[in-house]
Amino acid sequence: MTASTLDPTPAIELVGIDKRFGAVHANKNIHLSVAKGSIHGIIGENGAGKSTLMSILYGFYHADSGQILVDGKDLKITDSQTAIRAGIGMVHQHFMLVENFSVLENVMLGVEGGVLLKGGETAVRGALQQIEREYGLDVDPDAIIEELPVGKQQRVEILKALYRGAEVLILDEPTGVLTPAEADHLFKMLAQLKAQGKTVILITHKLREIMAITDTVSVMRRGEMVATRKTAETTMAELAELMVGRRVLLRVEKGEAKPGPVVLSVENLTVKDGRGVTMVDNVSFEVRAGEIVGIAGVAGNGQSELLEAIAGIRKASSGRIVMNGEPVDRNGRIDPALLRKKGLAHVPEDRHHMGLVLSFEENENSILGYQDDPKYLKGPFLNIDAIRKDAIEKIEKYDIRPADPRLKTANFSGGNQQKIVLAREIERDPACLLVGQPTRGVDIGAIEFIHKRLVSLRDEGKAILLVSVELDEIRSLSDRILVMFAGTIVGEPAAHADEQEIGLMMAGIGREAAE
């Protein structure tokens, strides 16, 4: 396809791949051709079927029908072993590494080559050095995984794939856990791999990455492959439209904030995790009525713990949280139920594990946390009629689909599940709203809706604390930005600071540079 391709046989060719899970038609008659030595992006909303397609290619799932051609040869990929032997390597979104093993041990995992480890170790060490020389992947083979930064852990995953002879490397949402600088580094490595003749398939929902690195891009929507374009010949706006099926606003439209009095004030808060490691270190800040304060940071720098401590879910080891001038604790304990009564609503980061009970009916989740509100009760009994009526109102107002309050929550898509949580929390008319990763795993159409809703809530004079690892989201929504690194707030960049500046702060080297 591309002019640079010497070998006309595509590295990977998918012909008529079809896959269903129960009622969900995840892949509909997919045709895809990936040119050898190219970087091919696959973009689509969450739930569009990207990961399913790659899982079929990697042997995790079997296609109901269709054909996979590797190097022009028809291949029955029954499990990931077959895929690996065929030269396909995969770097998962969530790394598959043994945290307390060294890099070397992780690379040789599954290919130890005998009862005794010694021989395998020597062989792997030699091979690693060669791979590192060729591709410039510098990682100390004896470093322990859990001591490495995330970007390097990802490199280990890539090394693993290369050691197993991967010619085609699939990366599933590789930048979700990286700082902008680490992401840049990753892209340089991918370019290097390409230069060495490897083929890269990059799955992402971030348009910016597609534009920056890929040669060709294929767009998926609702299980279908809707278009394939040469990256140089397309635009972000076109791709976004293809992904969603209609025109989308990529930026949030909002006016100036009119901050009022302080609603939420966090004073010298310190939070330790179960092992006694300090996750939030002496953090203080304020959120005023009518403003959105965004906390930026790479995942794992204490934002989650901070949010949970304010919401009363995690115990703070010291410090104070004050709402509307009153401390929120009762004898040193903070109780989520009490906080709700004081007007604090919380959209948790992880809706599957915290915000929802997936096996419950939709209407049951629409009262989770507010089950002691008299309007949902008749004495000790649930007022089923009132609950369902209330759920239907929220379904209509938030356009939750399918509009069925009796449907099991697990059967809603990610975006609609998030709307269930948002509807529940926002419709309580809270004075202060904590929002964690409001659009994680949510499709673009719903992102637009959620962002608009948050901005209008701000305009109603609510105080909003936003935590997100999506820097774009923080920048477009927040009136003030705080950057967290290693448990402390390392800076408050100007609202219109550029990505570079915030990115440096997120990496913990911002302070000196910024001042």
Added chain:
Amino acid sequence: MSVPLGTLPRWVNFGLLPLLNVAVAFAISGLVVLFIGENPIEAVKYLVAGALGDGEGIAFTLYYATNFIFTGLAVAVAFHGGLFNIGGEGQVYLGGLGVAFAALALDRYMPWYITAVLATAAAFAFGAAWAFIPAWLQAKRGSHIVITTIMFNFIAAALMVYLLVNVIKQPGNMSPQTRLFEEGGQLPKLGWLMQVFGLDIGAAPFNVSFLIALVAAFAVWLLIWRTRFGFEIRTMGTNATAAVYAGIPYVKTVVVTMLISGGLSGMMALNPVMGDAGKLQIDFPAGAGFVGIAVALMGRSHPVGIVIASILFGVLYQGGAALAFDMPNISREVIILIQGLVILFAGALEHMFRPALIVLFAPKPKSVAASAAGAA
């Protein structure tokens, strides 16, 4: 992007699957019977005839079922809260003590229905109290409730033997048991109910506690699916993190759930103690606390399922006894083996046939995909 699990139609999940499990258990039991040298078809005939063949058999079946309904409900309530209460046996035993105290105190002065109310309350309270310590240990200290409730079964057995031998034994009686309750301390038999269906109760101890069990089943349904507390129990049981998020107090919810569970177990004692023997005896729970686990598993922790599963186990108990009587080659131990197989297939191996059934019955796509493949 989660993989949607195959969901089965309700009739398959709640009807076909349990039926299949029981059928396989019977098929293997049939092989055992064959091995012993008896005719399995004949054996099934005796079993069914013994359990359902006449009024007395049916009444006996329902008498046993009553026990299992109570203990099954007890296991189910705890299970909805994510707690595995293995301590039914001990809680039943202690419940019996409560029943005996109420009956011994009141039987000479009160009609049976007054005594029954107080005995029910006492049975519930004693069973609940026995579940309290494991519950509290779980909630406060994280001591695993499976371990503690099992241990409490042994403590209950030892305590009850001590009490029956040394404290509440009827003076001058050889066996460790209380005196016989007077009429005001005994639950009436349900002969009239059998007569409605034109059946004769015979000598079966089928009594009013069956009706109490049905009321309890309804009450459990109300509790779990229609009350705020039930909502909190289910939230805690299905997603503990969401329960914390929702401000559901863990300690209180664990303790109260276990009190209700233990109380339901305790109520079982009404049936054998006040409804049948008319006295408190050693070892009266006779394993019903454990059968409750199988019943709750088989009944999918739903009161309707539990009542049905209880009746099935009632059939096995009563029919098994008849079979052992009619086919001397089939000893009591073989009957226990058959019951064990049913528990094994309905409980432990509950999910064995599920994948196959999902392939067969999970919403159509398979056939559509197959035709698509045919077209391609």
